[in-house]
Amino acid sequence: MVVAEIRIELKPGVADPEGQNTKKALELLGFEGIANVRSIKLFVVELDASPAxxxxxxxxxxxxxLANPVIQKFSVQIK
Amino acid sequence: MVVAEIRIELKPGVADPEGQNTKKALELLGFEGIANVRSIKLFVVELDASPAxxxxxxxxxxxxxLANPVIQKFSVQIK
Incomplete structure (x- = not known):
């Protein structure tokens, strides 16, 4: 059994409203010094296969x- | 500038409908040998502070x- 982590994030330059709104909410709560917040989706898939x-x-x-190639990039890491 | 990765996932035993439906959809597309799919949320925060x-x-x-302590656990990794 192999555990794979699939990380799906927005391509550089694509607006990230979830990240931006999270940043705003954190600042309203009093957190200081936040330069940027990005939101990323992770899927952990357990597969019955060889790592390759x-x-x-x-x-x-x-x-x-899982990914929208127009706005998202993905990477797969085998654990 | 410090980059922190905040990983928010469901506690063990909490139902993960997003993961389950993703698993079903992947199986309908013909992918075989999937034992489990878990969905996880990641926030990448750039902060003007020391790592600690x-x-x-x-x-x-x-x-x-960011997290709901009733159903979610979180971990923070400084990159």
Missing amino acids: EAKKACEEMCRKL | EAKKACEEMCRKL
Whole structure:
């Protein structure tokens, strides 16, 4: 059993309203010195495959379902 | 400038409908051998502070705003 972490984040230059609003909310709560907040989605997939097969399958999952290639980039890490 | 990664995930035993539905959708697309999918939220916070201060501040952010202590646990990693 292989555990793969799929990290899906916005491409540089794409607006991140969730991150921006989180930053604003934190500042309203009194937190200081925050330069930036980015929001990222992580999927932890447990797969019955070899590490190499799992990496390939997870990249295919991103292309077919999990990520929007217009605005998001993804990376897969096998743990 | 310190970059902190705040990872917010469901506590063990809490239902993860997003992960379960993602698993179902992947299986419908033909992916095989998936034992489990978990969905996790990541915030990358850039802070103007020392690493120790940043870790403390991020943990406080989770307690005050980002995490729901009833169903979620959080961890902070300074990069």
